Amino acid sequence: MTVRAFRGEILSVPHDPLTNSEAIRHDPDGLLLVEDGIIVARGAYADLAPLYPNVPVETLPGLIVPGFIDAHIHYPQMDRIASHGEQLLDWLDRHIFPAEKAFADRAHADQIAGLFLDELLRNGTTSALVFPTVHAHSVDALFEAALARNMRITSGKVLMDLGPEGLADTPDSGRTESEALIRHWRGKGRLGYAVTPRFALTSSDEQLHVAGQLLADHPDVLMHTHLAENERECAEVAARFPDAADYLDAYDRFGLVGDRSVFAHGIHLSHRACARMQESGAGIAVCPTSNLFLGSGFFDFTRAAQHGLKIGLGTDVGAGTSFSMLHTAGVAYQAGLMRGHRLDPFRALYLATAGSAALLHIEDKVGGLLPGQEADFIVLDPAATPLLARRTAGADLAERLFALQILGDDRAIAGTYVMGARTGRT
Numbered sequence: 001m002t003v004r005a006f007r008g009e010i011l012s013v014p015h016d017p018l019t020n021s022e023a024i025r026h027d028p029d030g031l032l033l034v035e036d037g038i039i040v041a042r043g044a045y046a047d048l049a050p051l052y053p054n055v056p057v058e059t060l061p062g063l064i065v066p067g068f069i070d071a072h073i074h075y076p077q078m079d080r081i082a083s084h085g086e087q088l089l090d091w092l093d094r095h096i097f098p099a100e101k102a103f104a105d106r107a108h109a110d111q112i113a114g115l116f117l118d119e120l121l122r123n124g125t126t127s128a129l130v131f132p133t134v135h136a137h138s139v140d141a142l143f144e145a146a147l148a149r150n151m152r153i154t155s156g157k158v159l160m161d162l163g164p165e166g167l168a169d170t171p172d173s174g175r176t177e178s179e180a181l182i183r184h185w186r187g188k189g190r191l192g193y194a195v196t197p198r199f200a201l202t203s204s205d206e207q208l209h210v211a212g213q214l215l216a217d218h219p220d221v222l223m224h225t226h227l228a229e230n231e232r233e234c235a236e237v238a239a240r241f242p243d244a245a246d247y248l249d250a251y252d253r254f255g256l257v258g259d260r261s262v263f264a265h266g267i268h269l270s271h272r273a274c275a276r277m278q279e280s281g282a283g284i285a286v287c288p289t290s291n292l293f294l295g296s297g298f299f300d301f302t303r304a305a306q307h308g309l310k311i312g313l314g315t316d317v318g319a320g321t322s323f324s325m326l327h328t329a330g331v332a333y334q335a336g337l338m339r340g341h342r343l344d345p346f347r348a349l350y351l352a353t354a355g356s357a358a359l360l361h362i363e364d365k366v367g368g369l370l371p372g373q374e375a376d377f378i379v380l381d382p383a384a385t386p387l388l389a390r391r392t393a394g395a396d397l398a399e400r401l402f403a404l405q406i407l408g409d410d411r412a413i414a415g416t417y418v419m420g421a422r423t424g425r426t
């Protein structure tokens with residue numbers, strides 16, 4: 001049994017501050033006691049330290065917060081981040097599908113998977129919901145690399161039988177390979193599986209039906225796809241599914257809308273779709289840097305709040321422009337203002353941690369820095385750059401947190417801890 005204690009300023013937001021007035025947990029001089037990777041106690045140092053006199057204490061300068069949870073990101077797109085000149089559908093054809101074809105080579109998948117997870121850790125992200133490629137071994141490569149790093153990662157083979165040559169599976173192969181992956185990886189490490197149709201236009205009705213059957217047969221897995229991201233995409237979906245009430249309904253009729261469903265984007269949603277989403281318990285991974293980069297639009301935080309939608313935060317690399325969830329939170333604030341919403345910095349931290357955890361159904365495991373949860377946490381350095389140091393000197397907690405979101409990125413991650421063990425940059 002390994003017991004360790006960490007002393008420092010501890011902040012977490014285990015609940016949504018929008019609906020819970022006691023959502024913020026702040027210990028200005030706190031202690032986090034970790035036993036075999038699990039948090040067993042948290043509170044004021046002065047109260048807790050006398051109870052554990054023989055446990056060595058490591059003092060961490062900076063702000064200790066939960067490890068970030070990226071609710072939507074594509075690992076095969078890592079090397080195509082910052083590709084110029086197109087909106088969604090042309091960007092996929094020109095930049096992304098060629099990059100994903102290279103994953104037919106398992107060794108390439110292994111190499112990128114390792115680089116990708118190390119980049120997540122370097123940016124303070126300890127859990128993520130990840131798109132791989134259509135190739136079943138792209139999931140194996142990612143999960144093996146995640147096991148080696150003891151990370152909490154959820155992913156699943158992409159279903160896309162209408163994809164371009166070299167990236168198209170079939171309804172049968174998609175079903176067989178997904179079943180085999182679910183069987184093989186269930187219960188291993190901190191991994192989870194998600195049935196992953198790419199989006200409505202890349203799967204036939206037959207394959208969307210298969211995806212719904214996979215979900216019905218395996219109630220422990222998630223469903224992960226894209227929804228209402230870009231105007232031209234929405235128009236093409238409306239043309240393909242003329243009988244559907246809206247984009248969400250195109251998924252709904254195949255059994256893909258439920259409380260384990262995670263939809264990336266949700267920029268262009270009808271009131272009916274919002275109401276249906278709330279009723280079903282489905283959630284949205286909000287990806288503001290991607291929405292700006294592809295000219296898709298701005299997420300409507302106000303409408304989401306009115307409907308009580310479950311939301312989290314995602315980078316959506318490679319359309320997203322940064323692995324940093326701090327930067328993503330800062331852009332979420334700016335995107336919110338474009339539609340009249342002022343995202344509170346504590347709520348932004350909630351979305352990047354416990355909010356995303358709730359989307360991924362791992363909120364009992366991570367995201368709140370609460371006793372009983374796994375000790376995934378990071379140390380933020382409010383003086384990581386000369387400008388941050390000036391802006392945060394003497395500032396109160398909300399100001400420091402907001403400055404970190406607007407000015408901070410990977411440079412502000414002073415340490416990343418997975419199950420209580422330091423990893424990433426040293």
Ligand SMILES: [Zn+2]
Pocket residue numbers: 072073074226264316
């Ligand atoms: Zn995406």
